[in-house]
Amino acid sequence: MPRLRHELVMLxxxxxSTDSLTTMEGQQALREEAKKRINKVLEDQHTGESIxxxxxxxxxxxK
Structure with a gap:
């Protein structure tokens, strides 16, 4: 899905801050935001799916 790829590339x-991405908390926050954006794309495209x-x-x- 091009839109899904676009959303992740933009995210x-x-x-x-590369410093925050080197911590477990920073990586977890990035995973949560990626999940949120992926599910938004799936919802907008009426796929009936979610992750x-x-x-x-x-x-x-x-750096």
Missing amino acids: FGEQT TGVLFTEFVVQ
Whole structure:
């Protein structure tokens, strides 16, 4: 889904503090926001689906 990809690219691009992303709390907040945005896209597109969580299999932070 192009809109879903767009929302996630925008979310990741909005992250300005790399320090917060190196903590478990910061990563959890990012996962929660990603879940919220994904579910919003799914709701807007009337898919009848939702997700319960986001799993990062790799996490790289560049400064």
